[in-house]
Every structure is written in C-alpha cells, then in structure tokens.
Amino acid sequence: MIEYIKGELTELTPAMATVEAAGVGYGLNITLTTYSACQKYLSHPGSAAKEPVKLYIHEAIREDAHVLYGFYNKKEREMFQLLITVSGVGANTARMVLSGMSVAELCNAISTGNAKLIQAVKGIGKMTAQRIIVDLKDKIVALGIAQEIPAGGSIASPVNNAVRDEAVAALTMLGFAPAPTQKVVVAILQEQPALPVEQVVKLALKQIK
Template sequence: MIDFLRGQIAYIETEYIVLDVQGVGYRVFCPNPYVFPAKGQEMVTVFTHHHVRDDAQLLFGFPTKDEQRLFRKLIEVSGIGPRVALGILSGGNPDGVIAAIHNENIAFLTKLPGIGKKTAQRMILDLKDKLEGLGGATLFNPISADTAAEDTLAPGWPEAKEGLKALGYTDAELDRVWAKLKDQLHPDEAVDSLMKKALKMLYAG
C-alpha cells in the first residue's frame, strides 16, 4: 500500500498530476489537481490511496490526510467506487461533505456528482457515526447543514456551474475558478453574476 508520495510536480492535467519522485513519474488522480503548486516549484507531499483492480493499479491523491481518510470512508459505501468518491470530493469541499452527512442534508449531497437520493441516504446511514475526528471542530454544530453548504458552495453556484459545463467547461476548470472566486462573492450573488465572473476568469486563463 502506497500511503503517500513526496516529490515535485512534473505536470498537471485536468484529472491528475504526475509526481516526480526521484526520477520516477507517478500518475495520481486527484479531485482538483490544481490545488497543487505548479510544475517543479517545490517539494510536495501527496497523500495517496493505492487502488488495485484486476486490470489496473491506480493512485488517487489528496493534499491532506483528512481528505485521504474521507475518500477511504466514501469507498466503503455500497455503490460508491473510487471514481464516484473522487467526484464527490471535486464537487464539494470535504468539510461541507462531512457536515452534510452528519446533519443528514440530502439536498446538499444529491448536488454532488454521481449521487442520487438513494446513495445519499446510504452515505448518511453508513458514515454518520464514522466521521468523528475528520474536518474542523465546528462541522458538527447542529445549527444547520445548509449553513455549512453555503460556506462550501454559494447558493447559486451549483446552477451556475451546470450552465458553464453546458458551455463546454470541465469540472476541473470550474473547480480551479471556484477556488479563486469564492472569496470575492456576496452571500446573495445571483447565478448570472456568478457565471459572468467565472467566465471572466476562464477567459483570462
């Protein structure tokens, strides 16, 4: 089992990074590859999950130990494989996912890629009591999972993201833009405003 790798980024693609570890390039699939520094800037540690299938061996990688642990919990749920778990983490901040599970927020969970109502219910049933110690201490405040969801995704962002995907942009491109955009928004930002601001960043590269 490969639990982590330490090296320099050789290059970044939309679904994975290639990490140069003493001259060996490891392809590591990530929820958002662009959270890692650009090519060759510094040494980075990538927490990994080594997934072995009959026809392939795949590495999935994360910037934090908590995200790695959450991924491993997700793939224990019936019907959630590594690719779906990766989509969950790309579609929602790990803290928001944990809070939504704890607070049984099915509406939030079903907005995540590949998650229908039955799978969301299964996630809650299987994981609600197994996530202690993951994420921030405020996640389990019972005020409302909607509050946690708004901290993760502005109310209009899921709709704006779907509109941008219809224009041909990928999840990875939009996640990269969201990471830059989310701290510049008003709480009541309209969908069309979100799309315009995101498009401006996308055009700028």
C-alpha cells in the same frame, strides 16, 4: 503500502497529477480540490525549480490495473476511503463527490442529513446520498475527520485537539462509545475552550447519555 509520494510535480490536469520521485513518474488520480492546491507546485521547462509537492496516496489494486489516487491532505484521503466503503460508491464516484464539495462541506451535509446537497454532485442519486449519510455520520466523528457539528447545524470552530483527544481517550477507556463521546467533548470545548482535560471529562460524564 505507499503512504505518500513527495517529489517534483511535472504535469497537472484537473484529473491527474504526475509526480517524479527518485526518477520515477507517478500518475495520480486527483480531485479538483487537490488540483487547485497543487498548481503552485507545477514546474515549467526553463523555470526555476519549484518546491516538491507531497501527496497522500490511496492504492487501488485490481486484477487489471494498479491505480493510485493522490490527495493534498490526509483528511481528504480519509474521507475518500470512507466514501468507497458505502455501497454504490466507487472510487471515481468518491472522487467526483470530493471534487464537487470540500471535506468540510461534505461533513456538514452528512452531519445535518442534507441529502439534497450531496445529490447535487453528478452521479449521486437519492438512495446513494442517503446511504452516505447513514453509513458515515458516526464515522466522520469517530475518526476525527470533521470537528463535530453542534446542535445548530453548522461546522464548529476548531477546538484544542490535544485536550479533545485526551478527553475522548479517557472516556473511551471508561467504556463510553467514541462517537457520542466526542460530540459531547467538542461541544464542551466550544463553550469553554480553556478547560483542562480533567474538567472536560468531569463535565462530559454528566452529559453523555
């Protein structure tokens, strides 16, 4: 399994990045988001060497091909890997979705049930958009891909991840499901970001249903 490839970015198009590492040029399928992030790393003949680029990899191994997908950060890769678990969403469709929306925008659409926003992406119909929402709504929270969406509907501001993770872990050990637990914990930290773990856990125990 390839976790990431780090090396010189020698070629770049909106759909493909070529990264040379240890003398091997890897052709990576990318999203428009990763394309934009990678432009500053592109090396040009005769110019000073740029710093190496690091792209996280998803491997798709088929009978007729070994395809690599590259992502600028882990959250985009994780969202891609979730999308391709949805019935009717293949790798190319998932890449199209993540080219049309950022991870935060997609998480917001999923969490608020905004199927129309997802349908705006080319190749995504009504049924597929609804399946994405139903299948992934809890998973994006449980895996920490997005900060939880508060009742008001928009993406919450960042919270103390260390406190959040420790509190969720403690509550999970007590028998509570991760997804609803994280919703409650993040809501608490949004209102009182300086709370220590033990206080967050105590408050969460009163609120988890």
